Every structure is written in C-alpha cells, then in structure tokens.
Amino acid sequence: MLSNQIIQILADGTPHHITELANAVHHSPQQLNTIWQQTAPHIRGLLRQKDGFWRLIRPLAVLPETQEHDFFDIRVLSCTTSTNDELLQRARDGLPIHRQVVVAHEQSAGRGRQGRVWVHRLGECLMFSVGWSFMQEQAQLGALALVVALSCQRSLQALGCAVQIKWSNDLVVGRDKLGGILIESLRQNHQTHTVIGVGINFVVPKNLAYTTSLQAACSRKMTAGQVLNQILDALHEDLNLFSQQGFIPFQAAYQAAHRDHQQEICILQNNEIVETGTVLGIANNGALILQTENGEKHIMSGETSLRLPEQIAQNPTVQAALKTRYLLLDGGNSRLKWAWAENGIITHTNHSPYRDLQILQQEWLKMGGDDVRVVGSAVCGLAKQAMVAAQLPHVKIEWLSSMKRALGIYNHYQNVEQHGADRWFNALGSRQFSQNSCVIMSCGTAVTIDALTQDNHYLGGTIMPGFHLMKESLALRTANLNQPLGKLFPFPTTTANALAGGMMDAVCGSLMIMHSRLKARMNHATVDVIMTGGGAGKVAKSLPETFILDNNVKIVDNLVILGLLNWLENQS
Ligand SMILES: Nc1ncnc2c1ncn2[C@@H]1O[C@H](COP(=O)(O)OP(=O)(O)O)[C@@H](O)[C@H]1O
C-alpha cells in the first residue's frame, strides 16, 4: 500500500518535505492527503504538517526496507504470520538461517511463550527474529533465553532505558512488561538451529494491563532502527561468547539485571502456584535458585512463570475467583457493552444498542452455563436493565452500584447511591493502567471527568453532555444550528466547523482543567490521563500535542468492565 511507504519514511519521527514523500510514492504532493487517509486511524492522527513538512509526533516501530547491519542480513516484511515462522520454515527447508534477521511490521499469528498471543498494532511493537545455529545439542542451550534477555536489557540500558529482566526472559520496567522473547529451535545436520523472536513495545498496547513501552519508559526518543541495531550488536557479541563458553560468563551480569533478586516470588504453572520462596540467585545452567520452606530448589524455566506475591493474592478465594467464568455487563445510556472473562482474562468483548440485544442471547447460548457469574454496572435505567434481563432468561444478574470503598480506593462522593456505577468501576479499572494520580475521562452519552489521587482517594468529578447531546440540544433550541458538523480547525470560519470545534474544545478544555486542578492539588506530581468510551479516540486526537507529550495519556476500551473484573478478583 502506498500509505505504508509514506509511513516507512515518516517512522523516524523527523520532518520530511512533501516533495520527498510524493516522489517516494510517485504521486503529486496534492495527492498525499488522499493517500494518507488509507492509514490506520491510530497512525493517521499522529501526523503534524507545517510549512510543507510532514512529521509524526513520535517515531514508529517501522523500519526502512534498506535497514542494514554489519554482521546480520536483515529482511524487512510489512506483514507475516510470525517472524519466527519465516526462519523456522527456512530451516525446515534445509536453508541456512545463521545470522539472518526477519523484521515484520505486523504479524497475523505472533505468539508468546505457552501459546499466548502477542498483542500489537502497526508501528507499536518492534518485532524481529534472529537465526543462530549452534553445534551444541538443544539440551545444552537451556540458558540461551537468559543470554538473549541480557543482550536486550543491556542494549536498551545503553539507549537510556532503565530496563530489568524478570526471570527467565521478560524485559520489564518495574512491574510492567516492556518486551518478550520466544526461542524455538530445530536439530538438523548436526546443528541446533535456533530462532530467537523478540517483541519490544514502542507504545503501550491498548487494553493490556501491566505493560509499558520504550516511549513511556525512556526519556530519549529513539528510532526502531537504532534499537534494532543496538540489540543486534549485543547479540552478535553475546551469542558468540555463549556458544564458546556457555552461561557462566553471563551469570553475574544476569543476576545484577534480575528485578526479583532476593525478593519473595511465586512460581506459577498452568495458573496454579507451584512454589513460593525467596530468590537466591541464578544457577550456572540458568535455573532460578529459590529458598523455599522445604529447602533450596532449582526451577527450570520450561512451562513456569514467575509472579510477585502482590500479583497473585495468596488467599484461596482469589484463586477461586480466577477460575470462575464471568459475563460482565456495562449498561451505558446508549448501548450495552459486555465481555466474557475466564482465569482473570477477558476472552471476548461485544456491544450492541438496546433495541438489538439478541446477539447477547446468542452468545449466552454458545458460551453461557451454570459456572458463569453475570455481573454488571448499569446507569441506563430500569427499563433498559429489564431489556438485558429479557435476553438472559433464568440467569441471575448481579447489578453492582457505586461503593464507599473498594480495592483501597475511598469514594468522596457525598452520596454514593447517587454516583454513577460506571464512574466508580472506571476508577477501579484505571488502577491497572496507572498507579499515579489520574484523571479518568469517559466520553459516552455524557462525558464524565473524574479525579483519582495517587494515594487512592476518588475525589469526584464533572459531568457534561456528550457530543451527540451537545449537537442535539443546539439543533433543537436554536434557529440556525440544525446542520451537520464540520471539521476541526483552530479558528473555525463556517458554522459547521464552529460547532465541531466548540464541542471538541469544551471536552478537551474540561479535561485539561481537571488535569491541572488535580496536578496543583497533588503538588505538581505526575497526573496520568485515562480515556474511555465511544468518543475517547476522537478527543485524544484533538488534545494539544504538548499535553500528549508531557503526560501519559492512555485510551482504554471497556474500562468499566476491567473495573468490574478487578473488583471481583479481589473479593475475599
Ligand atoms: N466518534 C465519536 N465521536 C464522538 N462521540 C462518539 C463517537 N463515537 C461514539 N460516540 C459517543 O459515545 C456513545 C457510545 O459510547 P459509550 O461509551 O458506549 O456510551 P454509553 O456508555 O453512554 O452507552 C455514543 O452514543 C456517542 O454519544
């Protein structure tokens, strides 16, 4: 696609003149805007234009096809099933993969460890696989994943990002995951051909809790090419050393980079805790050495995962909650949103206007059952709640209200019965995305803008009409304003554009006022912004660039539902 060629040029985040862009796609500068409209909405809104130059407000994880490295052959693909598959297939076909690198901008079947899906959108995750062939047997390469994690960690550190490793091969910043590594191998012709897949978030993935990105965690702006080449430099040096001397030369450095050294941790297998104890160190084969109640144990990576105790509440009720299946409902004024959740993870989401809820019943017939607890938040009123119940005959729906206190958050609303349950569960959900003070904006039928302090006080917030209500009231109560909305301009000069701009300024302005108010209240500490609801994407695009760059602004779909799940999982 032509727009992808433009993205490749703009991905470095620097200004490019429109004649350069137009020449690259063999079109005239006048046609560039039309071509740009073909880009995905999450990229389209990043464009800024000034004096004939185009630039994106931040670099993307997109590389030019000409990317080169001294020691590796790099192939850049727009899309593939998975970069690991590309190299594995070559190896299976008997072709060499040693020192070959495949980068993909999008993967249709990217995977993490234990078959988990690797979530990404175009430009938001740097994904590549490196082929390396060893003479050793597979069994002797057990610590390879740790060496690769260390290579990535020290490369990113050199670029100014304070990354650590979570055993065995996750790249983390504090609690949040920045990147992951998946190694797959094949023994053929007396060699072990390993394919080392690496995924590093450039941008925090939408709707995934406990994740971070290079752009959120590092102060320095860097291009995907710089990150890739820095990691390839380190891998070249480290893999050569590892193939000659094994893990021992890396043991001390790995231990120093290990986030959980001397910490209390839990080891999970199939979502069950199988060991708890204190990390004593890393053995010379890469095993985690754990001091448990029953003595010292060596844990091999395999199918296990490491968690901090606060990530897995120890009590049995929480374990049971993790195993319950849920159908979670968010009854807004315009539409019902719902999600199915299992083992603490949302597996499917959907939404529908109230006049058309049969789809909910169809899903229940396919996925419902006695083991499913149906829990909801409703601000839509009793008539619409009854329409939901009618689609789920004989099913008990637990409608939850706003609360005075939950998950350590204290609600300062004077009368909690009056408080919209959606606003409360948005606040409970927001804690998965920010531990700082935050402003939570829900842009639905109404717009609500709420304040949550870092020390867990929900202070309250404002309510204003949503975009459709603003438009409707102007259309109904004025002689001249019943007309379609125009486009957004800084200084609108038509009625249609003035209407669009006025409504957007009202919402963005309210959000920014609440943000500065909360910031002042918190003595100018960090205040994050979490946005949800049907109109959130549109508002985020209209916020001033400086506001976006200076603050951590996140859009989270289904925040009410995430809040419900968060609350349910933490009940004792
Ligand atoms: N692109 C958009 N711009 C502005 N508002 C939108 C947009 N898309 C949807 N909305 C608003 O969001 C509402 C649906 O979002 P939702 O958060 O589900 O609302 P509710 O919780 O009130 O049902 C719509 O009725 C509309 O008012």
Ligand SMILES: CC(C)(COP(=O)(O)O)[C@@H](O)C(=O)NCCC(=O)O
């Ligand atoms: C403000 C709301 C209408 C927002 O609802 P939505 O736009 O999400 O449908 C809802 O939260 C509500 O009815 N609140 C009750 C009043 C209050 O929170 O004070």
